[in-house]
Amino acid sequence: MSGLPQVVGRACVILALLVRSAPAQVIPYQRPVDTAPQADSIGGGYKVPAVQKPLPRDYWLQVLDVVALAAAMGISIWLVLKRRSRKWLTALTIASLAYFGFYREGCICPIGSLQNVVVALADPKYSIPMVVTATFVLPLMVALYFGRAFCGGVCALGAVQELVVLKPVQVPRRLDRALGLLKYVYLALAILFAVKPALTRDFLICRFDPFVGFFRRTGAPHMLVLGGAFLVLGMFVGRPYCRYLCPYAGLLAWCTRLARRGVTITPNKELDCGLCAEACPYGAIEKMRAVRRNCLYCARCYSSCPCERGVAP
Amino acid sequence: MNQDLTRRTVLAVLAGGAVFLVKKANGQIVWQVNAARCINSRLGDAGVEACNLCTTECVVALSAVRAVNEYSKCGRCNICPAYFNITSAVNELGQPSEKLCPRDAIARKPIGKVDPEDPANNFYEYIIDEEKCDGCGKCVIKCKEPLGLGSITLRVRYDKCVNCNRCSISRACPQNALMQLPIDQAL
Numbered sequence: 001m002s003g004l005p006q007v008v009g010r011a012c013v014i015l016a017l018l019v020r021s022a023p024a025q026v027i028p029y030q031r032p033v034d035t036a037p038q039a040d041s042i043g044g045g046y047k048v049p050a051v052q053k054p055l056p057r058d059y060w061l062q063v064l065d066v067v068a069l070a071a072a073m074g075i076s077i078w079l080v081l082k083r084r085s086r087k088w089l090t091a092l093t094i095a096s097l098a099y100f101g102f103y104r105e106g107c108i109c110p111i112g113s114l115q116n117v118v119v120a121l122a123d124p125k126y127s128i129p130m131v132v133t134a135t136f137v138l139p140l141m142v143a144l145y146f147g148r149a150f151c152g153g154v155c156a157l158g159a160v161q162e163l164v165v166l167k168p169v170q171v172p173r174r175l176d177r178a179l180g181l182l183k184y185v186y187l188a189l190a191i192l193f194a195v196k197p198a199l200t201r202d203f204l205i206c207r208f209d210p211f212v213g214f215f216r217r218t219g220a221p222h223m224l225v226l227g228g229a230f231l232v233l234g235m236f237v238g239r240p241y242c243r244y245l246c247p248y249a250g251l252l253a254w255c256t257r258l259a260r261r262g263v264t265i266t267p268n269k270e271l272d273c274g275l276c277a278e279a280c281p282y283g284a285i286e287k288m289r290a291v292r293r294n295c296l297y298c299a300r301c302y303s304s305c306p307c308e309r310g311v312a313p
Numbered sequence: 314m315n316q317d318l319t320r321r322t323v324l325a326v327l328a329g330g331a332v333f334l335v336k337k338a339n340g341q342i343v344w345q346v347n348a349a350r351c352i353n354s355r356l357g358d359a360g361v362e363a364c365n366l367c368t369t370e371c372v373v374a375l376s377a378v379r380a381v382n383e384y385s386k387c388g389r390c391n392i393c394p395a396y397f398n399i400t401s402a403v404n405e406l407g408q409p410s411e412k413l414c415p416r417d418a419i420a421r422k423p424i425g426k427v428d429p430e431d432p433a434n435n436f437y438e439y440i441i442d443e444e445k446c447d448g449c450g451k452c453v454i455k456c457k458e459p460l461g462l463g464s465i466t467l468r469v470r471y472d473k474c475v476n477c478n479r480c481s482i483s484r485a486c487p488q489n490a491l492m493q494l495p496i497d498q499a500l
Contacts, residue, residue: 025402027409029460032434033388036462042436044425048384052443054472056343056496107475115478120334127342127495133334137327144320144327203478216475218374258320 062131065104069154070138072096076153076297077146080263084308086299092153093162101156106215108132109156110139111248112206114187115194122195139248143255147262150252151242152297157211158242162298166235168281176283179244180294187247205247238281242296253293262292263299266307279304344480345499346378348466350490353450356458363450367467370485371448377474378448378467378482380418382441386464389424389436394460395452396421396439407432413452418445443470471496 039048072092079089100109113136120128139150151158171179186204193202206212210227213219219227233240242249256262265276265285277285279301284294290301302308348354352364367378392399392408396419401411412419424436441452448467457463469491483491 026400027392027403027407029392029394029399031388031394031460031462032390033462036386036388036464037436038385042389042424046424046436049438049440051381051383054470056341056471056474056476105475107477112478117330117334120337121330124337127339128334128337129341130335130338133331133338137331140327141324144324201479206478212372216372216374219372255323258316258323260320 062129065100065108066131066134066138068099069110069135072100072154073139073142073149076149077142080149080152080297080299081146081261084299084302086303089153089297089299090163093159096154097156097159097163100154101160101211101215104156104215106156106209106212108135110135110150111155111157111246112203112209114248114251115190115203115205118191118194119201123198126198140251140255143252144258145260147256147259147292147295147297148249148252149297151249152299155242156215157209157246158239158296160211160214161231161234161239161241162296164231164234165238165281168238169236170278171237171283173283173286176243182244183247183250186245187250190247210241238283239296243282243294256292256295259292263290263295263297263301265290265301265305271307273306275304275306276301339495341496342493343469343471343476343496343499344474344483344491345469345494346467347490347492350488351450351453351467352488352490353453354457354463354466355488356463361454363454364487365449365451366485366487367448367450367482370482372477372481373473373475375447375473377469379443379446379470379473380441380448380450380452380465381443381468382439383464383466384438386462387439388462388464389438390461391432391435391437393421393437393439393456395419395456395465399455399460413455414446415449415451416445416447418442419452441465469499 039046072095075092076089079085079092100106108131113132116128116132117136119126120133139154142149153159190204193204196202208223208226210223210230213224213227230241265288272288274288276290277288280290281300282294282296282298284291284296285301346367352358352361368376371377395413397409398411398413399409401409404410418441420440420442421437422440424438427435450467453465453467455461456465480491483489
């Protein structure tokens with residue numbers, strides 16, 4: 001046995017273990033080479049093929065995402081405040097869902113970027129890509145002037161819920177307020193888990209994003225079930241994730257306090273008939289006026305308004 | 314309080330914060346498998362079952378982790394233990410009758426002339442179709458000492474990887490084999 005190379009001996013032992021249960025007719029395996037033959041030792045003009053090393057998405061495409069985000073918010077503001085068109089806003093919602101949701105598979109989004117910003121502020125070694133910073137800051141800046149235009153026709157998580165609103169019930173005001181506090185708890189938890197040291201750090205918002213599994217057409221079964229539950233609930237309670245859980249909505253709501261403009265149902269002549277309050281699936285109309293903090297820029301109130309439709313004088 | 318002033322203050326804080334973060338940014342960070350830690354490719358542990366957590370845990374369809382054959386290290390063996398299931402019965406060609414890859418993602422083609430009298434000196438090129446591969450690691454664990462030369466390793470494919478903040482595989486990996494690296498060091 002000493003004549004055999006040691007490597008082959010080891011191979012035989014391993015093989016003996018491997019083949020114990022296999023049929024008798026098994027090839028006696030031994031590795032024919034100890035070093036890889038190269039182009040010159042193989043000869044015959046053989047060329048070693050190049051190993052595929054695909055690069056991540058091009059940088060300019062990442063910048064394009066930010067441009068698309070800004071453009072979509074601009075269009076959303078124009079459609080809601082100027083055109084006052086629910087129909088076109090729905091088209092924008094579908095387009096945003098297709099691009100930010102199904103094409104970009106829900107990444108990157110301002111909601112999740114919140115954690116990256118927190119980590120970058122807490123950990124001096126953490127490198128945050130420029131596009132993530134921009135994705136985080138832009139909707140907040142828009143909210144400072146126009147309210148939650150991002151939520152309306154742009155956010156993919158909002159869009160998927162927006163399109164399933166079927167027969168919304170009015171959530172009792174007190175319950176609505178109480179549940180609305182949950183998003184601040186979630187925000188605090190997300191920040192708490194993100195500022196931990198690198199190895200124990202967790203990104204709760206991304207991990208428990210209920211809809212990203214649909215966008216990627218794959219995901220953990222329990223998250224898909226949760227997402228489905230949110231969508232079924234969303235048929236009767238308008239956009240439950242946005243109103244009660246979205247941590248970014250907390251930041252946006254705070255910015256809208258300073259907003260210069262927002263949805264005004266009928267700027268010139270108001271009947272105070274209250275039809276709009278019934279039409280709003282998100283309970284954002286209080287005392288006949290849209291509350292900027294809660295208004296999700298869906299433009300449903302316009303079509304319910306007799307003045308807007310030209311029925312009333 | 315003067316609302317315009319407050320708004321401008323908040324805007325300035327946001328813009329200042331953004332500029333601070335942008336200045337701090339130093340290149341793209343990506344996830345990669347550390348082959349020296351991955352139980353499928355590190356030395357030792359021969360005979361254990363292949364770990365397929367990269368397949369089951371990744372959020373990308375199939376997986377963003379694929380088996381990659383580093384051709385310059387490949388022995389181009391006649392009977393490749395990663396291509397054939399070497400414990401299966403021998404067929405009339407003197408080769409194992411079954412292939413190892415459950416998804417048939419490895420292609421084998423002869424290099425130059427095949428001499429049937431001298432099988433040990435026939436070379437074959439093994440090319441992994443990375444569109445079919447799901448990173449189950451079965452071939453990786455076979456192609457290492459003592460059976461193979463260790464040319465096949467699991468790697469994160471950056472055209473597939475969505476670069477999650479916290480990679481799901483890294484959360485599950487018992488060997489802590491996934492790490493974040495600057496993109497130029499990770500390829």
